Amino acid sequence: MFVSAKGAELFYSVRGHGPACLVLSSIDTRPHERQVPAQLRDRLKLVCVDLRGSGRSTGDPADLALDVLTWREEP
Incomplete structure (x- = not known):
C-alpha cells in the first residue's frame, strides 16, 4: 500500500496482530517481511515502511530529515 507524504509516495505493509510496531527500512521492506x-x-x-527514496517508495533520500520523518498531516 502507498501513502502520500510531503512530495513522496511511501510504501508500507502491515503484518500480524496486536500493538503496532513501526519497522523503518532504508533498503526495502521485503527482507523484513x-x-x-x-x-x-x-x-x-x-x-513496515520503505523510507523516502528506498525500496518501493519515491522521493529524494536527501530530503529525509527529522522534521520530514515526524511530519503529520492534520485532519
Whole structure:
C-alpha cells in the first residue's frame, strides 16, 4: 500500500496482530517481511515502511530529515 507524504509516495505493509510496531527500512521492506518470525507476528502488528527514496517508495533520500520523518498531516 502507498501513502502520500510531503512530495513522496511511501510504501508500507502491515503484518500480524496486536500493538503496532513501526519497522523503518532504508533498503526495502521485503527482507523484513520474509524474515520476521511467526511468533513476533502473532504478538505485534508490524507496520513496515520503505523510507523516502528506498525500496518501493519515491522521493529524494536527501530530503529525509527529522522534521520530514515526524511530519503529520492534520485532519
